[in-house]
Amino acid sequence: MELANIEKLIEKYENAETSLQEEQELKDYFQQKDIPNHLFEYKALFNYFDESSTERYTKTIPLKTRKTNWKWISAAAAVLLLFGVYSLKFSDSISKKERQEAEFALLETKKAFQLISQKLNKGEHVAFAGLQEFNKAQNKIFKTK
Amino acid sequence: MNQTEFLNTVLPLKDKVFRLAKRLLVSIDEAEDATQELFLKLWKNKNKLIEYRNVEAFAMTMTKNYCLDQLKAKRSNNLKLVHSNYKDPAISLERSIELKDCVSRVHRLIEVLPEKQKIIIQLRDIENFEFEEIGKILDLQPTAVRVSLSRARKTIREQLIKQQNYGIS
Structure with a gap:
């Protein structure tokens, strides 16, 4: 391209009036080796832009992690559920046995309490009779009424 | 958007996202972290991505916002290292070396531009976006x-030119 043309384009470029296509022309022009001295700094500029645009992101972006996570989570949940159901059933059979034992124990305890209360009542009768005898003797002695 | 669509339309943007992040965050490590973070965000929101007509512009907007947030957080935490005042050793007479020197000098000159101009230079001169698209990304x-x-280019x-004439930065 003609030098005059390039200079015109550069002026437009500085005023940010060039189109993308014209900017590409400038970039192409400054790729060549022989650049007039007064345009040397533009070569640096456009070469820099070219160089920068080839930079790549080289690391891998881990995006699939979530999917595999779901697999593991669901597997863990299934195991947990199975274990839960199993242990619930197991604990249920235990409690049946325990309930029977507990009922038996309750009956035995009731019996024991009944026995104690019977004995207590008997004792009370004896004590009451004794008290009456005592009252009689007291009345005889003091003749209050 | 399913996985293959995501891989075909969004994943190829990773280089652009990385370059913009690097332009703003300067350090390569931070830019890599930012890129990974941004793609995880995009991946999580992949079902909403269909709603955006221009996924590329959307990704650029996200990158810009994320990086500016990072910078803000960093600035409030850290002391700022100023890279712009390095003295260059004497410029070689060899033109090719001089050119290489110049290229890296361009990098440093862009580094000291205001963030908005940095983003615009990156999007226009390196990623070749149209003005309308840049306007949308930057809300301008x-x-x-x-x-x-124009201001940035000038x-x-x-x-x-100044460095060329005096041989010092």
Whole structure:
């Protein structure tokens, strides 16, 4: 391209009036080796832009992690559920046995309490009779009424 | 958007996202972290991505916002290291070396530009976006983008000429 043309384009470029296509022309022009001295700094500029645009992101972006996570989570949940159901059933059979034992124990305890209360009542009768005898003797002695 | 669609339309943007992140965050490590973070975000929201007509512009907007947030957080936490005042050793007479030197100098000149101009230079001169798209990404009028871009280009050119003439930065 003609030098005059390039200079015109550069002026437009500085005023940010060039189109993308014209900017590409400038970039192409400054790729060549022989650049007039007064345009040397533009070569640096456009070469820099070219160089920068080839930079790549080289690391891998881990995006699939979530999917595999779901697999593991669901597997863990299934195991947990199975274990839960199993242990619930197991604990249920235990409690049946325990309930029977507990009922038996309750009956035995009731019996024991009944026995104690019977004995207590008997004792009370004896004590009451004794008290009456005592009252009689007291009345005889003091003749209050 | 399913996985294959995502891999075909969004994943190829990773280089652009990385380059913009690197432009703003300077350090390669941080830019890589940012890229990974942004793609996880995009991946999580892949079902909503169909709603955006221009996924590329959307990704750029996200990148810009994320990086500016990072910078803000960093600035409040850390002391700022100023890279712009390095003294260059004497410039070699060899033109090729000089050119290489110049290229890296361009990098440093862009580094000291205001963030908005940095983003615009990156999007326009390196990623070749249209003004309308840049306007959308930055929430600016296309004319305002032009003005900023022109200012940035002139600053870089002036600084380059200055360094060329005096041989020092």
